[in-house]
Amino acid sequence: MNKVFCDKEREIAIKIINEFEELLEYHEIDIKDEDREGQPEEARIYGKTYYRLEDTVIDILKEEDEELKREIELHLRDILDDCKNFFKGKETGQIEHNVFEIAQHLGINLEENN
Numbered sequence: 174m175n176k177v178f179c180d181k182e183r184e185i186a187i188k189i190i191n192e193f194e195e196l197l198e199y200h201e202i203d204i205k206d207e208d209r210e211g212q213p214e215e216a217r218i219y220g221k222t223y224y225r226l227e228d229t230v231i232d233i234l235k236e237e238d239e240e241l242k243r244e245i246e247l248h249l250r251d252i253l254d255d256c257k258n259f260f261k262g263k264e265t266g267q268i269e270h271n272v273f274e275i276a277q278h279l280g281i282n283l284e285e286n287n
Contacts, residue, residue, distance in 0.1 A: 182238065186230035194218055246281045253283070 197204065197217035208220025218226060249272050256268050276283045 182231045182234040183227070185234055186227050189230055190218060190223070190226060242279060242281060245279060246276070246283070249276050249281065249283060 194217050202217060203209070203215075204218050204222050206218075206220040206222040208222075209215055216223065252272050253269060256272075273283060
């Protein structure tokens, strides 16, 4: 997995959890956790419970990311095939270069099966 995607997924997971924290704060609800010591600065979602939730949200985001990447790969391959069919053996140059550059940026390998 690309580090940029992992960082972005973690950032999104934290934002989602923060929204739940605000809701729990509003209703004055603490989620039980074995790491709690009863300190006033402890967050509403705390300790191992927080990290399990964060990991679960990240896993969900990764699954969605992989599905999206598969869809993008199919579309990029379609663009390459359409270019080759349209130009019928002529140089597709810049278009093909751009498609491969987009794929590389997203961590998609189009070299296979081509």
